[in-house]
Amino acid sequence: MRFEEAYAGWNAERLTQDEAARLLGMCERSFRRYVVRFEADGLEGLIDRRLEQVSNRRAPVDEVMALTEQYRGRHAGWNVKHFHSWYKREGGTRSYTWVKKRLQEGKLVPKAEKRGVHRKRREPAPLPGMMVHQDGSTHEWVLGELWDLIVTMDDATNEHYAMTFVEEEGTASSFQGVEEVIESHGLFCSFYSDRGSHYWTTPEAGGKVDKDHPTQFGRAMKQLGIEMIAAYSPEARGRSERAFGTHQGRLPQELELAGITTMAAANRYLAEVYLPAFDAEFMHPAREEGSAFVPWIGGNLADILCEQFERTVGNDNCVRFESLSLQLPAAQHRCHFVKAKVRVHRYGNGNLAVFHGPRRLADYTHEGKLITNDLKQAA
Numbered sequence: 001m002r003f004e005e006a007y008a009g010w011n012a013e014r015l016t017q018d019e020a021a022r023l024l025g026m027c028e029r030s031f032r033r034y035v036v037r038f039e040a041d042g043l044e045g046l047i048d049r050r051l052e053q054v055s056n057r058r059a060p061v062d063e064v065m066a067l068t069e070q071y072r073g074r075h076a077g078w079n080v081k082h083f084h085s086w087y088k089r090e091g092g093t094r095s096y097t098w099v100k101k102r103l104q105e106g107k108l109v110p111k112a113e114k115r116g117v118h119r120k121r122r123e124p125a126p127l128p129g130m131m132v133h134q135d136g137s138t139h140e141w142v143l144g145e146l147w148d149l150i151v152t153m154d155d156a157t158n159e160h161y162a163m164t165f166v167e168e169e170g171t172a173s174s175f176q177g178v179e180e181v182i183e184s185h186g187l188f189c190s191f192y193s194d195r196g197s198h199y200w201t202t203p204e205a206g207g208k209v210d211k212d213h214p215t216q217f218g219r220a221m222k223q224l225g226i227e228m229i230a231a232y233s234p235e236a237r238g239r240s241e242r243a244f245g246t247h248q249g250r251l252p253q254e255l256e257l258a259g260i261t262t263m264a265a266a267n268r269y270l271a272e273v274y275l276p277a278f279d280a281e282f283m284h285p286a287r288e289e290g291s292a293f294v295p296w297i298g299g300n301l302a303d304i305l306c307e308q309f310e311r312t313v314g315n316d317n318c319v320r321f322e323s324l325s326l327q328l329p330a331a332q333h334r335c336h337f338v339k340a341k342v343r344v345h346r347y348g349n350g351n352l353a354v355f356h357g358p359r360r361l362a363d364y365t366h367e368g369k370l371i372t373n374d375l376k377q378a379a
Contacts (some may be wrong), residue, residue, distance in 0.1 A: 001073070003034060003046060010035075046149040049221060057243050059094070059102075067092075067099065068106045080109055084201075120288060126241075129188040129292035131155035131229075134177055135240040136169035136196075139248050142255050147263060152177035153240065154284040155192065159279055161185065163270045167264050171216050172348040173200040175305040182224075182301060186293035190227040194237060200230055216307045223304050303353075313337040319354055324368035326354055328361055338360070 009015035015023070021031035037045035067087070067339075073085045080100045084092075087099060112213045121160040125131045134152045141147050148169040152162040166173045174193075181188065193199045199217055200209035212224060221228050244309045254274060260266050281376045311319045317336055321324040321344050328337055343355040349360045350366030365370040 003038065004043075006031075007035065007038060047305050059098075059200055062100055066081055066214055067094075067102055068108060071103060071108055076108075103202060109248055119183045124287065125292075126156065126288040127153075127290050127292040128154050128156045128159070128286050129185065129294075131190045131192055132161070132178075132181060132188045133192045133237070134174060134307060135194060135237060135244070136173070137244040138169075139250065139252075140253055141165065142261055142266065145261075145263075147246070147266075148173070149251075150174070150177055151240065151243065151247070152181055153243065155239065158239070158243070159283045160275055163275050165270070167263075168229055169196070169198070171307060174198055174217050179305050180300060182296050185291075186295045187224060189292050192229045192231060192237075193222055195230050195232070197236065199228070219308070220304050220306075224298075243282075246278075302347060303345060303355075306348070309344045309346070313342055316344045321352065321368075324352075324364075326352065326362070326364055326368055327370060328354065329370065331361065345379075 008017065008222070009023075010017060010020040017031055018028045021028045024031065024034075026034075029179075034046060053249060070087075071078070071083060071294075075086065078086075080096070080103060084096045084099050087094075092099075100109070104111055119277070132152060133155055134150070136148045136150045138146055138148050141149065147165045147167065150162075150164050150166060150173045151160060152168060153160045161184065162177040164173065164176060195202050195209055198215060199214055201213045201218075202209050210299040211218075211228075218228060234241055251274065255266055255269065258269060258273075260269055305351065312322060313319055313328065315338055317328045317338060319328065319342060328342070331337075337356065340356060342361070345353045345355065347353075351371075352364040352368070353362045354364075365371060
């Protein structure tokens with residue numbers, strides 16, 4: 001049908017032969033050949049007759065049946081390589097691939113699983129701040145204690161911007177690492193991580209992440225304009241995996257030498273001793289001069305890098321949050337907030353705040369106790 005359209009356009013001189021050929025995705029010479037065949041035999045002349053012919057090299061059915069019967073009767077369970085060597089020894093002339101395909105077609109040997117794709121080493125980002133990695137490693141960092149070490153590092157330079165021990169990796173620890181990077185260097189372009197449940201929503205275990213339903217962390221990155229990239233294999237996180245191998249081979253020995261047994265002391269050691277020494281030894285210059293970091297001028301970063309939950313104020317001007325009842329204080333600009341939609345922020349230290357739009361209504365301790373101005377000044 002497309003040829004008839006092109007032919008009619010050329011025949012009516014609306015199209016040149018070159019234009020008609022490009023319309024069909026072929027060269028001008030092929031179009032002329034098609035014209036000759038079409039004018040001689042019509043559309044039937046355009047059919048490729050090779051599709052109707054049987055190859056002269058096709059093996060006879062008797063030969064294929066003899067091969068499969070030989071395998072089934074005398075060599076059942078053999079691998080194809082082994083069987084083919086016997087086949088050739090007994091005078092067979094077909095190739096290994098031909099024998100393998102015939103046995104697979106007869107359901108006598110299974111098809112091998114597809115091999116993994118050939119991987120190429122990914123070049124580091126050219127500028128600091130273009131891509132930041134974050135990952136966690138559970139290890140016995142001090143004798144008898146399993147802690148999670150959270151590392152936030154730059155892809156371009158291997159610089160470790162943040163390292164901290166926590167009881168369990170999660171949203172709060174991820175926020176903490178990102179906050180340290182932004183406060184010290186500025187906003188970065190992209191964030192690279194595994195598919196942990198605090199980073200991504202993954203409908204099927206081991207499957208693709210759902211970018212349309214972000215987690216609390218994903219919501220914060222979107223709010224900051226930072227692109228999130230999910231890694232689908234340990235090899236994809238090769239740089240952070242190698243870094244953790246180094247940390248596991250050094251940190252426990254250094255902490256033991258320093259006589260450190262508590263997490264608080266270990267985190268001080270990380271910040272004051274280990275991290276500066278590690279960066280001095282392993283940090284390398286970026287491939288290009290400059291920086292992709294952008295200064296942060298967006299306001300209170302803590303109110304973005306936190307968990308946020310929508311709630312409706314009750315008739316008693318209280319906000320129910322988990323097992324707590326957060327009493328809203330009286331406000332000068334509004335009589336009450338009954339039935340109003342508010343937002344509860346939970347920060348890394350467990351403290352809470354209630355917002356109505358951009359307005360901060362009140363702050364609370366992790367126990368739900370209202371924090372007054374006197375308590376803020378005392379803190």
